[in-house]
């Protein structure tokens with residue numbers, strides 16, 4: 001983001017990341033770095049480090065990492081331009097006025113403003129309908145009957161879309177809505193019989209529905225969820241949402257977050273439910289820190305959004321809907337993002353909404369207090385599903401649990417989980433415990449008690465040569481060009497575990513871009529980003545690495561490549577023998593000889 005010579009680059013050069021992070025986190029010097037408690041995940045011992053020379057930060061617990069701008073973006077929940085402005089202000093660099101927008105940009109902004117306005121007008125219209133029309137009063141009686149009092153209806157801005165078919169459309173037109181804005185809003189549909197341009201053939205998308213405004217984190221209404229009133233006679237699906245629009249992306253919005261986020265931060269946890277009514281039910285029961293996913297499963301964007309306010313969540317999904325698989329997907333996403341997850345399991349056949357209505361608010365709060373750590377919940381399920389008296393049953397139970405374990409990003413927590421699970425499942429055979437611990441450590445998803453399988457895993461796991469080479473490439477720019485040339489000539493990075501990373505380094509070198517941990521990480525997916533930040537903080541006897549050392553890493557990678565190729569050729573030879581394909585066999589045998597010789601010479 002900070003291109004060399006750009007204003008962002010200038011600001012970055014003047015900013016001291018240690019001082020800037022120090023404004024938010026109490027940092028202590030440790031070796032050449034600074035460490036402190038991570039502001040992005042809850043912890044008691046510091047795993048958050050700041051590198052004053054490289055001007056980056058990295059958390060070894062949750063994997064957060066980046067440069068000074070990324071830190072401010074994450075900390076202040078702002079986009080890059082705003083982070084740039086904040087950092088510039090702190091270091092006293094004056095930013096030039098923003099360049100004039102392109103006409104397209106200006107047009108898009110105007111359109112978004114118009115659409116937000118339409119949604120405000122629509123929300124006011126729906127609320128008015130619920131309040132003062134005959135049809136609306138019936139809807140209101142229905143809501144009251146479901147335990148939503150007038151105060152709650154008002155607090156959540158709930159309204160009613162009448163059945164007339166064009167009531168909202170007429171109102172919005174009266175208020176001056178343009179045909180383009182109406183068409184883009186998702187509030188109206190178009191009758192296909194009027195295929196031409198213009199706004200003939202438009203009608204209300206939502207009819208005879210209780211309307212729930214859906215707002216962004218900052219509280220702007222950008223969409224609606226509509227629940228059909230009465231379950232029968234062609235009233236369409238029970239729930240209907242606004243379609244995606246220039247202001248609404250379903251995967252990036254959590255229902256009720258704008259109201260709940262204060263409480264979420266204060267209590268440092270969120271309650272996560274599925275639907276609007278569940279959310280409102282939990283809220284009226286006193287859980288003001290509740291948000292809803294409003295879909296079958298969470299999206300990564302929603303998890304990130306929630307992660308800005310807390311990393312603790314109590315999941316309260318409907319236990320026996322089609323949701324079980326969706327629930328697991330959601331839980332996995334949360335684990336991957338370093339969340340501490342608890343599970344509130346309500347009695348079968350109830351969801352948060354119906355539970356609160358039947359048992360009352362106090363009972364729900366009690367359940368909330370009793371919510372179990374995800375681990376306990378899983379162990380309980382394993383106990384129910386497998387016979388833990390037999391060795392096979394125990395292995396099967398562990399295989400059921402390992403995929404969850406493998407998703408926990410923090411190594412120490414994974415190890416803790418592993419030993420706790422062994423205890424809970426009363427697994428005391430040392431061999432099984434050891435396998436579980438290893439599998440958890442290596443983030444494997446399967447237990448195999450065979451020595452040959454173990455060997456394969458070990459071979460695949462450690463690739464110190466690649467890691468070290470990458471570290472040298474980053475730390476020692478003086479020899480970088482030479483190593484990269486040798487690597488590319490020999491294609492040593494092809495098929496390597498870090499191939500993606502090396503290819504990116506090569507591309508950056510070709511484009512003559514500055515190569516640092518931060519600039520490289522920016523271009524890579526999260527797993528690779530973590531590795532790079534980890535490497536940046538790893539100290540290899542203070543040495544930046546020599547050309548000789550780099551060459552020996554390259555040679556090791558070459559050997560690994562040759563070995564892999566040799567294994568493949570040997571397999572092909574077996575196949576060719578079986579197929580009695582003598583021509584192919586001859587070629588393969590000579591290829592095998594070449595490879596063996598090359599391998600011999602490389603040792």
Ligand SMILES: [Zn+2]
Pocket residue numbers: 038039040041048059060061062063064
């Ligand atoms: Zn962290």
